[in-house]
Amino acid sequence: MKLIVFLGSVRESTPPSPPRLGQRVAQACVQHIQNLQGVEVELIDPLDYEFDSVFKPHFSYHQKDTPKQLQTLAEKIQQADGYVMVSPEYNHSMSPALAHLLNHFGASLFSYKPSAIVTYSAGQWGGTRAAVSMRSFLSELGCLPVSAMIHVPKAHEVFDEQGLLREQDAERGWQSYFARTFNQLWWWAQATQKQRAACDPKQLVKDFKRDPSQRNAP
Structure with a gap:
């Protein structure tokens, strides 16, 4: 099983502090996903x-004109x-x-696969309001988000530069919090992987291709 983690930030400068x-x-x-059984993960x-x-x-x-980086991704x-x-x-x-x-x-x-929402902030809310709008965005992409979400307030106080917990006594709480979401993602990813192999969804539900103005939607 392969999972992708998308980082949604390109800011390197300060402010904000710390950057990135x-x-x-x-x-x-x-690091948490790497502990899941039979999973490859890429950032x-x-x-x-x-x-x-x-x-x-x-x-x-046109396929022959697609930039290499874009095609690879x-x-x-x-x-x-x-x-x-x-x-x-x-x-x-x-x-x-x-x-x-x-x-x-x-x-x-993206379609017929699950996704997980992770938000963060330097303040107290952990990006929770962004997560609400992300549900509709990801659903439109076809990678429906699992019900459990992860929100990390004051993330600079929680994780160091390598993504490791700063306080070891908080490890159990954060590990179980992350596990709730990623175990859901793992379960649904396994289920959809098997179902896609059993029944090709793109044969069952055809893409809209009758007119150039129509989206290539699931």
């Missing part, structure tokens, strides 16, 4: 990808069995960096 707070949370997610950092200044999604290119998304979306909160919504990254790809790559 989301990287700590994403690393903590990766996708948007800073590792260069996109054209003019937005053009993956499905708008599209293949990783298609091959994955589930996704973890890590985002701060901007105006009660998900980060522009995460939305921009995900919007490069059609729902046909």
